[in-house]
Amino acid sequence: AFVMESQLIVVNLHSRKSIKVTGKVHSEAKSFALNLGSDGSNLLLHFNPRFDNQGDFRTIVCNSRQDREWGEAQRDDRFPFQQGEEAMIWISFDAKNMTVKMSEEHEIKFPNRLGLERIEFLSVDGDFKVQSIKID
Numbered sequence: 001a002f003v004m005e006s007q008l009i010v011v012n013l014h015s016r017k018s019i020k021v022t023g024k025v026h027s028e029a030k031s032f033a034l035n036l037g038s039d040g041s042n043l044l045l046h047f048n049p050r051f052d053n054q055g056d057f058r059t060i061v062c063n064s065r066q067d068r069e070w071g072e073a074q075r076d077d078r079f080p081f082q083q084g085e086e087a088m089i090w091i092s093f094d095a096k097n098m099t100v101k102m103s104e105e106h107e108i109k110f111p112n113r114l115g116l117e118r119i120e121f122l123s124v125d126g127d128f129k130v131q132s133i134k135i136d
């Protein structure tokens with residue numbers, strides 16, 4: 001079984017910048033998550049692709065978290081990830097929206113519900129091994 005380790009990275013991301021995460025999806029991936037915000041309890045974005053997990057099949061679940069409380073989840077079944085393959089996830093944001101780009105033709109918008117101007121926290125959980133992180 002996989003050891004579910006959380007990869008915690010401290011970043012200092014202003015809203016004019018973007019962060020590009022590349023990595024590899026486990027060959028038997030069920031679910032992974034990228035969490036961005038000020039800390040684990042206050043997330044601008046919980047980006048959670050589910051291959052087959054908690055009743056979701058090949059669906060991207062996005063949500064926010066405020067003082068540990070989850071907000072209203074948003075689902076998208078345009079699912080570009082493949083088990084065992086590399087993936088690039090490119091996240092940018094402004095005072096209104098988060099934008100998650102996965103390829104030229106596929107991006108997801110999610111409201112910036114917390115209105116944070118800065119992201120100091122990025123954690124990666126589940127069946128995804130981070131290979132690089134680039135802020136530009």
Ligand SMILES: CCCO[C@@H]1O[C@H](CO)[C@@H](O[C@@H]2O[C@H](CO)[C@H](O)[C@H](OCc3cn(Cc4ccccc4)nn3)[C@H]2O)[C@H](O)[C@H]1NC(C)=O
Pocket residue numbers: 004031032033046048054055061062063070073125126127
């Ligand atoms: C239909 C009645 C039950 O609804 C289900 O309720 C679950 C519990 O609230 C919902 O699952 C939660 O959805 C949240 C986003 O809205 C988060 O994804 C909750 O997971 C938090 C979390 C992260 N981690 C670390 C992690 C992440 C990915 C892989 C491995 C470890 N462990 N727990 C996850 O438990 C789940 O999305 C929801 N399903 C539906 C269809 O609404």
